[in-house]
Amino acid sequence: MSRAAAFGGKTRATTPPPDDDVVGRVYDARLVRRLLAFVRPEAALIALSVAFMFAVMGASLVQPWLLMRLIDEHIVPGRWQGVTALALLYLGAFVLELLARFGQLYTMERTGQNVIQALRVKVFARMQRLDMAFFDRNPVGRLMTRVTTDVESLADLFASGAVTLLGDVVKLVAIVAILAWLDARLALVTCTIVPVLFVLSILFRGRIRQAYRDVRRRIARINAFLQEAVSGMMLTQLFRREEQDRREFQAINDDHREAELRSVVYESSFSAVVELVGTLATAAILWYGGARVLSSALTFGTLVAFLEYTSRFFQPIRELSGFYAVLQAAMASLERLFDLLDTESSVIDGPRPGASGAVVVSASDRTRPGAGRIEFDRIGFRYLPEEPVLTDVSFMVEPGQTVALVGATGAGKTTVVKLLIRLYDPTSGAIRLDGIDLRDRPVHEVRRQCGLVMQDHFLIAGTVAENIAFGDLGLSRARIEAAARLVHADRFVRGLPKGFDEPLRERGGNLSVGQKQLLSLARAVASDPPILILDEATSNIDSETEALIQDALAQVMRGRTSLVIAHRLSTILAADRILVFHHGRIVEEGRHRELLARRGVYARLYELQFGARTAQPERPERFGEPLPVPSQP
């Protein structure tokens, strides 16, 4: 097992419930109310969008009316005068419709994007505040879908969304009103198709949704099967199971095809049937309207206008019924997003209100680093209820002291560090920094007092200088370069084409392991923290860099309280005190010679490590890591 993974990798394996294709409510007032809080800042934009919508509607609905006048007043009587004026009016209405349509589309998209952007950043920011236990529970992939897929599905809600919905309804009403105004009786005949279309749409949508759900369920099964088959393909081949798998795959593939063919029936007939209803309406208007024209109750142009208006019925009705699915998906996403926003961190930013002995750190104190006295007072910790990781751990590190933590893998050394920087809170006992309980201090303050060098070097996409400053924007260039000089990193940095301004690739891909380590060291000391926490690397580094790092470490620890998860013999020998961890407890404590003389755990660890040293002289000295053959984890 790579030790690099050990720091963050103690993820407790629990099987999380899968994010199912939720068949949830279509409308949830509570969720919508909360969404509205995000929409409210965009009120002006929405108002503009609504205005555009009415402009579109007015401009588009006036066109058939102009057509009617054209026919009745000019074409039928054969009067040319005024036709150009009408055509220009028509053109004007048309251009207005186009511009307003563009405006509506754009303002709506803008509203959606603004809301989504705000929500996305808010969700991401919330995640940053959650405790490590939350990340142990939730796989990265799932959390990623929150800020990508889930947020994106809301985009549909806005794009094809609320304002369009409103527009559709208003448009339908307006068309009916205009028809009634033109000719009430013909309007009555025409409007009979509205309920028919609605009922048909709803009926079909219901069936189609059911059919699609069947298809989705089956394709999910195919994908799961495929995923597993591809992941386990070598095994399938080794055990010659291909034929059996093929038969099973064929069966679910056929099953899926049948479901698809069923859905095709609805897909094929829906639009055809809607169109049929429309054409039947045309026929009805021609027949009934024709009768009224013949009896001179209706003008010719009105009849044509009627035909035009009915053709504008379909789009809003179709969109209205489609909106349902969008709404359903959006509600499911909203539910998940708000769930996340409601999740509270169990690591609460201090100071605790009203806690006894709570010291309120004043603003001026906050900027001044403390002396760096660390005190672990009867600490117990467990990730899972039945598995204690630390039991009754007590120790004190005086300002300026160097303490080495040694022990076998899994003895609890890394957990001590995690508790000290408050990635977790202890299950029992208290950790005090300069006499104040960590829980009564702002989390950030604690972390800023600690310079941290861990094994998995976390490099960000940015320049070398940015990676050294790492969040401390107030750090001057001189301080950054001084820090690099202190840890001997300046030599290789200056060798880079752009020196401190050299951009680092993702995860520092263009640096060697040793260089990354030097950068981490530089980062740890750049802000001049009173406490240094160091997890000595176990990876192999060339001897020259190794010597550089050794010297850098000595420089860096001078005058600071240092807590070192030690692997190098030199570090252990130089430590003021050694704490020996075994099965989550401190079993021995003292300096190298005393501990050796005790012939206990430490002596065994030493023997295990350096007794076997002669076997592999080319490997660097490592404490607590059995060699040459790794034992079971």
Next chain:
Amino acid sequence: MSFFRGALRAYRREFLLGLLCLVVTNGLMLVIPWLLKHGIEALQARAPLSLVGRHALAIAVVALLLAGIRTWSRLHVLGASRRIVADLRARVFTHLQTLPASFYARHRTGEIMSRAVNDLLLIRSLFGPGILNLINVSILYTAGLAMMAVLDPVLTLAAVLPYPFLLVAVSRVSRTIHHRSNAAQEQLAEISNKAQENLSGIHQVKAYAREDLEVEAFAGLSSEYRQRNLALARSRGLIVVLMTGLGGLSTIVVLWLGGRHVIAGTLSLGGLVAFTAYLAILTGPTIMMGWVLGVFQRGLGAIRRVEEILSQTSDLPGDLLAGPCPPLSGAISFRRLSFAYPGEGREVLHDIDLDVPAGSIAGIVGPVGSGKSTLVRLLGAVFPVGRGRLLLDGHDFNDLPTRGLREQVATVPQETFLFSRTIAENIALGRPEATRAEIEAAAQIAQLTRDLPSWPHGLDTRVGERGVTLSGGQRQRVAIARAVLMDPRILVLDDALSSVDADTEAAILAGLRRFMRGRTTLLISHRVATVAGADRLLVLDEGRVVETGSPSELLARDGPFARLSRAQQIERELEAM
């Protein structure tokens, strides 16, 4: 694009029928405005209502016919697309089963899934709505323009006059949309990457108190995404304007010029109404055309990628050999064998020379990365043997057919992979026909019997269902039972007992010893105790055999094995403290 043509040929009946129907439906669709024209002309001429009514009735009948035939034709074409894709999916799956480990080393699971899922969807769109609409658009265009020309050629010319200009503009904007859409997708990927980087390194972010900066960086990316989406929305809006403008501009031209023609008497009023109806029919297909082109482009790209997978072949010589594999006794010989993983230059095994006699147990130890797993993996016929030779019973490994060989060699790999089936099914992986008694006997040897009470349905418990998870040790024992049930001549255990506790391990080894009598066993382990009972030990380091001999010989020699043994002795003492 042989697949494209092949699929069309295989379903030619459906596609031809669909084509025929589309011609008919489009014809009928164009008849409706014609009927409308006559109806209105009849009205204008003050003809009796019955004549008008007859036209109305005709429209209704045509509409009914239209709906019926259209549904029927879509059923055929869309149905064919579903069948084509189902066939293709089965074919891809069957083909994937023949591909060797080197293929799976080159392509990640996600990538293969993307071919098999997303690309198939694209292909489905190509054969379904893609082809359907392509035909539709072509027919409507030809027929619609013809009808309009019959009504009034000059007016037709005037109506289509804006088309070329607008089409040029539309194709320009389409290109912009394409670029901007890509740019937005790239930015979404950036957001994804940032989230991935941040969430996987969240403990570091917290440890260095970087949360605010991370949020700021994320907000920056998110804001850029918003900008790109808005740019995309502007282009999209523009295209809607252009498309609608196309229809509208034509309508105005038609009204203005057509009105003149009606007044001049060269066109009837009904003709003008019919003309605008045709024009309306043409707008849809014009908008559709851009979409159809996109579907074809993406669909053909997907076909290329899927065909790329279908063209891959196995690199194992044994995969090409048919016929049975001779029964093996289990004697294994490596002759100056060197090996590098396909596609990697670095050799991980150098000049391996060793013999494992039939019926013996060989223990293999060595540090991580010393080549132990690679050595035994070769026996599973997963990668082609590199330089040198591997002999089984004196047969060159490359001359033995893979499938027959795998019948006689069972491997328990380091990483246990369990399928989400019942435990019994997982054990019977290689022999689905195995009887219950055989499965239970294998489970007995693997010491799984002691776990049965902890599973809700014993051996019939489904792995992964309702939180049923198996511990590392249990998983490894299922894998051992799986190999035992194969009744192999050669059994390879690649560190397959690492998560099993010492007592259980001893019981399993005792059971295996009885079971493996007369068969060859290769046993990789990090634990000295595990390999202590082997007939012979091989110590590997950096791809070479550095020590061989019986366990007692090696212990006496004070070499790497003896040192390892001492270190583990100390560890045991430590553990007990």
